Amino acid sequence: xxxxxxxxxxxxxxxxxxxxxxxxMPGLMAVREEYxxxxxxxxxxxxxxxxxxxxxxxxxxxxxxxxxxxxxxxCNIFSTQDHAAAAIVVGKDGTAEDPxxxxxxxxxxxTLEEYWWCTDQALQWPDGSGPNMILDDGxxxxxxxxxxxxxxxxxxxxxxTEDDPEEWGIILETLRRTIxxxxxxxxxxxxxxxxxxxxxxxxxxxxxxxxxxxxxxxxAINVNDSVTKSKFDNKxxxxxxxxxxxxxxxxVLIGGKVAVVCGYGDVGKGCAEALKGQGARVIVTxxxxxxxxxxxxDGFQVTTLDDVVDIADIFVTTTGxxxxxxxxxxxxxxxxxxVSNIGHFDxxxxxxxxxxxxxxxxxxxxxxxxxxxxxxxxxxxxLAEGRLMNLGCATGHPSFxxxxxxxxxxxxxxxxxxxxxxxxVGVYVLPKHLDEKVARLHLDALGVKLTTLTKEQAAYIGxxxxxxxKPDHYRY
Ligand SMILES: NC(=O)c1ccc[n+]([C@@H]2O[C@H](COP(=O)([O-])OP(=O)(O)OC[C@H]3O[C@@H](n4cnc5c(N)ncnc54)[C@H](O)[C@@H]3O)[C@@H](O)[C@H]2O)c1
Ligand SMILES: Nc1nccc2c1ncn2C[C@@H](O)[C@@H](O)C(=O)O
Numbered sequence: 305x306x307x308x309x310x311x312x313x314x315x316x317x318x319x320x321x322x323x324x325x326x327x328x329m330p331g332l333m334a335v336r337e338e339y340x341x342x343x344x345x346x347x348x349x350x351x352x353x354x355x356x357x358x359x360x361x362x363x364x365x366x367x368x369x370x371x372x373x374x375x376x377x378x379c380n381i382f383s384t385q386d387h388a389a390a391a392i393v394v395g396k397d398g399t400a401e402d403p404x405x406x407x408x409x410x411x412x413x414x415t416l417e418e419y420w421w422c423t424d425q426a427l428q429w430p431d432g433s434g435p436n437m438i439l440d441d442g443x444x445x446x447x448x449x450x451x452x453x454x455x456x457x458x459x460x461x462x463x464x465t466e467d468d469p470e471e472w473g474i475i476l477e478t479l480r481r482t483i484x485x486x487x488x489x490x491x492x493x494x495x496x497x498x499x500x501x502x503x504x505x506x507x508x509x510x511x512x513x514x515x516x517x518x519x520x521x522x523x524a525i526n527v528n529d530s531v532t533k534s535k536f537d538n539k540x541x542x543x544x545x546x547x548x549x550x551x552x553x554x555x556v557l558i559g560g561k562v563a564v565v566c567g568y569g570d571v572g573k574g575c576a577e578a579l580k581g582q583g584a585r586v587i588v589t590x591x592x593x594x595x596x597x598x599x600x601x602d603g604f605q606v607t608t609l610d611d612v613v614d615i616a617d618i619f620v621t622t623t624g625x626x627x628x629x630x631x632x633x634x635x636x637x638x639x640x641x642x643v644s645n646i647g648h649f650d651x652x653x654x655x656x657x658x659x660x661x662x663x664x665x666x667x668x669x670x671x672x673x674x675x676x677x678x679x680x681x682x683x684x685x686x687l688a689e690g691r692l693m694n695l696g697c698a699t700g701h702p703s704f705x706x707x708x709x710x711x712x713x714x715x716x717x718x719x720x721x722x723x724x725x726x727x728x729v730g731v732y733v734l735p736k737h738l739d740e741k742v743a744r745l746h747l748d749a750l751g752v753k754l755t756t757l758t759k760e761q762a763a764y765i766g767x768x769x770x771x772x773x774k775p776d777h778y779r780y
Contacts, residue, residue: 307393310386310411312400318391321358328703331711331745332366343371348721351426351435352376353445355383356410359706375426378410379441381419383695420478434493441503442648443510452490499523499720506624506648511731523727525716532742537709538570541701543578545694553673553687553697559583562616567623568595621645621652631657644687653690672696711742736772
């Protein structure tokens with residue numbers, strides 16, 4: 305079995321934490337029980353590109369329990385929990401000397417070259433074949449397959465320009481190398497994929513862009529827009545883990561400080577609430593009048609970043625957009641202001657522009673916490689090098705909320721793998737009855753007792769007693 309992780313001796317520690325996590329992931333354990341006999345994913349060869357955490361370990365072992373053959377990478381260079389990766393490689397019945405688990409190519413602190421090497425490794429099985437399913441978070445695996453096939457068809461891989469981000473050059477070099485090693489590989493890989501299930505907002509945005517451009521090569525299920533994913537993971541998950549990230553990285557007192565949250569979508573709402581809960585005076589920036597109005601009615605000041613960049617103590621970007629905080633704005637910040645991002649990619653904060661400032665000095669306080677000292681002597685503290693700080697500086701969302709997300713992932717994988725013919729190329733969301741099923745699976749653990757509609761009440765509001773309870777256009 306091929307794999308590359310930091311340290312297999314961490315496997316027992318990972319296994320102990322996986323055991324505790326399983327108790328906190330009732331949705332995943334319920335689908336394991338429901339489907340382990342039928343094994344609907346038998347024959348599925350799933351390549352997963354999703355933060356290699358303890359919670360993801362429970363997802364992986366659920367997919368395997370349902371019959372799948374799995375290979376895995378993280379979707380971020382800092383988000384892997386090495387003990388989780390070790391436990392998955394060793395497996396329940398293996399040892400560090402004789403691992404019997406799942407091939408994982410991930411470790412905390414990968415270089416970008418190593419990250420794309422890992423993604424390439426997980427996209428090819430030992431017999432040279434590719435996956436027939438992708439489980440993606442942010443779309444990097446989907447991107448590599450699509451661009452590889454595109455450049456094979458074009459007969460050449462373009463050169464990166466000096467304006468391109470460094471990572472784009474690394475992706476092109478990865479494709480140049482892999483196409484030279486096995487011409488036609490990516491075309492064959494793309495043709496063999498039944499579909500992809502996408503975890504997050506930014507990855508879903510990429511899918512809709514490809515569908516609109518007519519370049520999407522296989523069907524996709526948008527897991528992010530299951531209500532029981534984005535209205536839980538994105539909001540309540542970040543509500544928990546943004547504070548965890550700040551505390552583990554800096555231990556700064558949040559109470560009494562001024563915190564700026566850029567973006568007031570699902571993630572921004574969770575972050576703003578959490579920082580307010582810690583006693584910070586929270587200021588929101590937004591482009592969308594509806595989200596801005598929501599923020600104002602939730603009691604937050606809403607203004608532009610330029611208005612407050614020199615008075616705030618803590619910054620968190622949550623937009624899924626890029627160039628939210630510029631180098632010039634960072635140079636205007638208070639001494640030891642904390643700058644962080646919790647959006648999927650690291651382009652929300654202009655790290656490249658910051659590094660180019662004449663005379664700037666980068667001082668490592670500890671891994672994923674850096675002091676950037678400006679020529680005038682004042683500093684800012686940047687978390688996780690601008691990458692998502694809840695997974696770079698902490699352990700991401702807790703198991704219970706990830707159980708919601710990952711139960712959607714498993715259902716989506718089953719849908720796409722077993723009913724492929726019902727999904728012509730395009731982007732889909734799961735039907736509401738499955739969304740409600742995911743919610744139901746998590747109620748007992750929180751002591752929730754649902755009220756049952758009478759037939760007359762159901763008729764009165766035009767629904768079935770057993771649901772679905774809302775029209776598709778309902779906004780939760
Ligand atoms: N770190 C995590 O654990 C985690 C979890 C879930 C999602 N995410 C990622 O977080 C990001 C946000 O996700 P979301 O679901 O909240 O998306 P969303 O679309 O619901 O919210 C983003 C908000 O940012 C606003 N925005 C866009 N550009 C802006 C700008 N220039 N200035 C101010 N506001 C701007 C938008 O109007 C929107 O309201 C995505 O990249 C997503 O993939 C991360
Ligand atoms: N503990 C965890 N394990 C795996 C992934 C985790 C996570 N915490 C946050 N994400 C990121 C998710 O919120 C992902 O769904 C996203 O949307 O980015």
